[in-house]
Amino acid sequence: MDLYEFYQSTDLSNMLDSRLLANFLQLLRKQVRPWLEEVTNLKLDYVSASCSMYTCGDYLLVHDDLLKDRQIAFVYYMSPWQGVEEWNEEQGGCLEIFASDDQCFPQFPVQRKIPPKNNQFAFFKVGSRSFHQVGEVTTYDYPRLTINGWFHGATNEAFVGGDSSRAFPRLAYLQPDINNRPTLGLLLNDVYLKAATRRSIQKRIEENSEICLYEFFKREKFELARAQLLNDATLTWRRQGPANAHNYELMDLSTAKGTVEELLQLFRSNAMFQLLRDFTDLDLYGVDAITPTCSVELQRWSHGNYTVLGDGLVSEENTLDLVYYLNAAEGAAVITYLSPEVEQRTTHHQNGLDDQSIEEAEDDPDQEDDETCQDDSVLLTISPVDNALNIVYRCEGTTKFTKYVSRNTPLDKGPVFVISCSYKE
Numbered sequence: 001m002d003l004y005e006f007y008q009s010t011d012l013s014n015m016l017d018s019r020l021l022a023n024f025l026q027l028l029r030k031q032v033r034p035w036l037e038e039v040t041n042l043k044l045d046y047v048s049a050s051c052s053m054y055t056c057g058d059y060l061l062v063h064d065d066l067l068k069d070r071q072i073a074f075v076y077y078m079s080p081w082q083g084v085e086e087w088n089e090e091q092g093g094c095l096e097i098f099a100s101d102d103q104c105f106p107q108f109p110v111q112r113k114i115p116p117k118n119n120q121f122a123f124f125k126v127g128s129r130s131f132h133q134v135g136e137v138t139t140y141d142y143p144r145l146t147i148n149g150w151f152h153g154a155t156n157e158a159f160v161g162g163d164s165s166r167a168f169p170r171l172a173y174l175q176p177d178i179n180n181r182p183t184l185g186l187l188l189n190d191v192y193l194k195a196a197t198r199r200s201i202q203k204r205i206e207e208n209s210e211i212c213l214y215e216f217f218k219r220e221k222f223e224l225a226r227a228q229l230l231n232d233a234t235l236t237w238r239r240q241g242p243a244n245a246h247n248y249e250l251m252d253l254s255t256a257k258g259t260v261e262e263l264l265q266l267f268r269s270n271a272m273f274q275l276l277r278d279f280t281d282l283d284l285y286g287v288d289a290i291t292p293t294c295s296v297e298l299q300r301w302s303h304g305n306y307t308v309l310g311d312g313l314v315s316e317e318n319t320l321d322l323v324y325y326l327n328a329a330e331g332a333a334v335i336t337y338l339s340p341e342v343e344q345r346t347t348h349h350q351n352g353l354d355d356q357s358i359e360e361a362e363d364d365p366d367q368e369d370d371e372t373c374q375d376d377s378v379l380l381t382i383s384p385v386d387n388a389l390n391i392v393y394r395c396e397g398t399t400k401f402t403k404y405v406s407r408n409t410p411l412d413k414g415p416v417f418v419i420s421c422s423y424k425e
């Protein structure tokens with residue numbers, strides 16, 4: 001759900017009815033494998049392969065292919081159409097290779113792009129630095145077709161080493177800022193200041209763990225903040241990596257001014273902690289609040305941005321999350337919360353059938369199709385609405401991601417801004 005969108009066939013060894021595909025598999029086994037062994041000096045025991053098709057808007061985000069005994073990844077490209085034997089930059093769909101830092105985190109910008117080309121083979125060694133992605137296909141004219149897979153051998157040393165030292169960086173939590181005393185009455189929609197509204201919000205969050213408060217700030221405050229975010233060139237933005245965790249821009253909060261600063265300060269103020277205590281009955285304020293803390297981010301979302309699931313994103317504690325949208329656009333910066341019980345990683349990179357797992361998988365009733373499995377794990381999806389504050393009480397072990405923003409998503413009014421906060425008792 002988080003990592004990719006494209007069509008994938010079953011393993012070629014299950015499609016032997018197709019003579020051409022059966023022949024191709026034989027070619028991989030009998031000719032490519034011994035040749036690769038000679039070229040690489042690696043012992044390669046068997047091959048797994050499937051067919052992939054990416055149509056306009058499809059992509060595969062950053063990953064390393066590292067799993068068990070995968071040694072060499074291969075991709076065979078087909079683009080047999082006259083005049084489009086080799087794809088150009090505008091058509092998208094490049095195999096994009098990342099360089100990594102000393103902790104093996106892949107870095108922006110992409111180091112190398114390999115466009116699809118008819119009858120082209122690509123190979124790379126799978127290891128702790130083999131980060132790559134398939135750039136979004138942006139042409140409606142032709143699909144990106146490949147036969148791709150892995151040559152397997154001994155257990156990959158990098159896989160044994162594990163990637164525990166590579167957990168994603170975690171959010172920084174700060175105490176409420178006591179120096180700021182914003183007047184809620186100047187910023188918030190009056191309705192949210194009423195005791196009766198607060199009580200019904202609390203009841204709703206108790207029952208549902210979430211609520212969406214429409215028109216949260218006064219309309220004029222919202223409009224000022226949106227205009228400033230879109231037009232103020234003195235606000236500084238930096239891209240937030242590592243590439244295998246996320247790709248969106250974060251505002252340097254020290255450059256905030258005017259209404260944007262006013263809103264950001266509000267989220268860190270005692271007044272906000274108190275309001276959230278009233279909304280939720282959590283110990284965020286008052287005598288029972290020992291060390292309440294929060295993290296605040298202002299994110300900017302454009303085409304090609306995403307977050308993907310990873311260890312560092314699993315919540316270790318219960319938190320209260322706030323998500324506030326400005327300049328919202330349908331389908332951009334959509335956030336999905338997932339439950340901890342269901343196995344999350346249902347990508348072909350982990351489940352990918354290979355010659356050896358097929359027999360086991362065939363009779364396994366737990367081997368549901370991905371869609372079913374994924375739908376069960378979705379707890380909540382937050383869709384962007386202007387000036388709406390989403391409040392989510394999130395339990396330990398849940399995880400979340402913000403869906404890749406494909407180029408098919410209209411962003412005529414500019415990027416989408418998200419104030420994303422998280423509070424802890």
Ligand SMILES: O=C(O)CCC(=O)C(=O)O
Pocket residue numbers: 052060065075094095132133134146148
């Ligand atoms: O199609 C490509 O160029 C790469 C595909 C890939 O990385 C994968 O399927 O794991």
Ligand SMILES: [Fe+2]
Pocket residue numbers: 063064065073132
């Ligand atoms: Fe891959």
